[in-house]
Amino acid sequence: MTKRRTDGLSKELIVKAAKELLDDGGETALTFRALTTHLTTGYGAIYHHVANKSDLLAAATDDVIASVMTGVVVDAEPREALRTVALGLFDAIDAHPWVGAQLSREPWRPALLAVYERIGGLLDALGVPERALFDAAGALVNYVLGVAGQNAANARVLTLGEADRSAFLAKVAAQWADLDPERYPFVHKASAQLREHDDRDQFLAGVDIFLAGIATLR
Amino acid sequence: MTKRRTDGLSKELIVKAAKELLDDGGETALTFRALTTHLTTGYGAIYHHVANKSDLLAAATDDVIASVMTGVVVDAEPREALRTVALGLFDAIDAHPWVGAQLSREPWRPALLAVYERIGGLLDALGVPERALFDAAGALVNYVLGVAGQNAANARVLTLGEADRSAFLAKVAAQWADLDPERYPFVHKASAQLREHDDRDQFLAGVDIFLAGIATLR
DNA sequence: ACCTGAACACCGTTCAAGT
DNA sequence: ACCTGAACACCGTTCAAGT
Numbered sequence: 001m002t003k004r005r006t007d008g009l010s011k012e013l014i015v016k017a018a019k020e021l022l023d024d025g026g027e028t029a030l031t032f033r034a035l036t037t038h039l040t041t042g043y044g045a046i047y048h049h050v051a052n053k054s055d056l057l058a059a060a061t062d063d064v065i066a067s068v069m070t071g072v073v074v075d076a077e078p079r080e081a082l083r084t085v086a087l088g089l090f091d092a093i094d095a096h097p098w099v100g101a102q103l104s105r106e107p108w109r110p111a112l113l114a115v116y117e118r119i120g121g122l123l124d125a126l127g128v129p130e131r132a133l134f135d136a137a138g139a140l141v142n143y144v145l146g147v148a149g150q151n152a153a154n155a156r157v158l159t160l161g162e163a164d165r166s167a168f169l170a171k172v173a174a175q176w177a178d179l180d181p182e183r184y185p186f187v188h189k190a191s192a193q194l195r196e197h198d199d200r201d202q203f204l205a206g207v208d209i210f211l212a213g214i215a216t217l218r
Numbered sequence: 219m220t221k222r223r224t225d226g227l228s229k230e231l232i233v234k235a236a237k238e239l240l241d242d243g244g245e246t247a248l249t250f251r252a253l254t255t256h257l258t259t260g261y262g263a264i265y266h267h268v269a270n271k272s273d274l275l276a277a278a279t280d281d282v283i284a285s286v287m288t289g290v291v292v293d294a295e296p297r298e299a300l301r302t303v304a305l306g307l308f309d310a311i312d313a314h315p316w317v318g319a320q321l322s323r324e325p326w327r328p329a330l331l332a333v334y335e336r337i338g339g340l341l342d343a344l345g346v347p348e349r350a351l352f353d354a355a356g357a358l359v360n361y362v363l364g365v366a367g368q369n370a371a372n373a374r375v376l377t378l379g380e381a382d383r384s385a386f387l388a389k390v391a392a393q394w395a396d397l398d399p400e401r402y403p404f405v406h407k408a409s410a411q412l413r414e415h416d417d418r419d420q421f422l423a424g425v426d427i428f429l430a431g432i433a434t435l436r
Numbered sequence: 437a438c439c440t441g442a443a444c445a446c447c448g449t450t451c452a453a454g455t
Numbered sequence: 456a457c458c459t460g461a462a463c464a465c466c467g468t469t470c471a472a473g474t
Contacts, residue, residue, distance in 0.1 A: 108393065117402050179331075193352040227438080250468080251466080
């Protein structure tokens with residue numbers, strides 16, 4: 001009954017609106033009701049362009065990953081390029097935490113395909129022998145997505161309730177420190193480092209451990 | 219109006235029922251309605267023992283991980299024990315795919331704490347220098363959970379629609395093979411290995427790459 | 437203290453009807 | 456072909472009322 005859209009709707013427009021809702025309010029903010037308001041349209045119009053919510057989330061994820069994959073410069077030598085690509089993914093998922101949960105859902109989607117291609121290609125350029133290339137790429141991709149997803153989960157918790165990162169870390173670190181050193185020697189000892197650590201640095205340290213391990217495959 | 223429970227309800231009983239629903243029907247099968255039927259009780263009775271659905275999922279996850287951590291034998295030398303623990307987690311998440319999505323949600327929960335303690339302790343026993351221990355443990359835990367989660371996502375897809383694993387892998391491998399070798403040289407080449415690979419073996423190969431990388435930190 | 441179940445405020449998705 | 460919005464079949468959660 002209200003006025004009809006004059007400009008045509010499209011999947012791109014819907015995905016763009018979905019990304020805005022997700023970035024602003026997290027995964028729970030993406031509802032078809034919010035979308036219809038945002039786009040001043042009806043449910044059917046949206047369903048005419050996307051199959052369902054899952055399809056919409058996947059398309060939004062593809063979008064974010066694709067822009068990382070095309071945006072990152074890789075004219076550096078393979079080792080440095082790998083670190084750059086990994087950091088690019090880390091930062092993108094940090095900026096769009098909802099991507100983290102999505103990536104592990106449908107590994108055959110364009111998003112992950114591009115990631116495998118880029119990382120596999122760079123490992124090849126690094127001189128990893130062909131027989132080990134598939135396993136090495138799989139392991140590295142999974143590490144990158146695993147950490148990034150975990151980090152995104154933390155980011156989600158922070159935006160929801162907690163005041164700020166350092167206060168949150170201090171709280172968890174205090175819990176770790178309070179644990180019985182007899183039963184939890186490692187976690188107890190690690191509490192100080194937990195409080196002070198930088199997620200990005202630790203992520204990169206892991207990438208380096210990986211690359212060092214891969215170097216032994218030669 | 220129907221007859222009242224005579225035996226008392228408890229959080230343990232609720233968590234047990236939740237695990238059964240999750241194992242049988244996946245994440246979507248866990249609803250409070252299904253729980254009330256399963257336990258022949260009302261909503262309020264459940265909410266009297268658990269705070270909300272998220273709390274219930276976390277408790278069920280803690281349960282699964284705890285039984286892996288106590289069940290796995292670790293009198294082997296550290297390197298072998300690490301592989302055993304990693305495989306135990308992999309198999310548990312494979313058997314309970316819903317755990318995969320949960321683990322990355324609240325890293326300060328008992329479940330992840332126990333994992334960090336075990337893996338950190340074994341890395342310590344392996345001789346990783348103290349300054350590198352925190353980063354190494356973080357990286358390895360994230361790798362293990364990342365792969366396991368990804369694997370669980372695949373398992374979820376398989377139980378939902380696809381006939382069987384090899385048919386599914388063959389389909390995705392065919393898609394990879396069809397890609398333009400100019401644009402996707404790595405993925406195109408890797409399609410044969412994708413079709414034939416064993417998830418468990420590839421997972422262990424990744425753990426070994428990691429341990430090799432960690433060995434260089436000495 | 438523990439349990440019951442109607443009710444509330446949401447969801448995703450469908451579909452007859454419009455242009 | 457594309458869009459509208461009422462309606463349907465679900466959710467998680469609350470809460471007055473019971474024992």
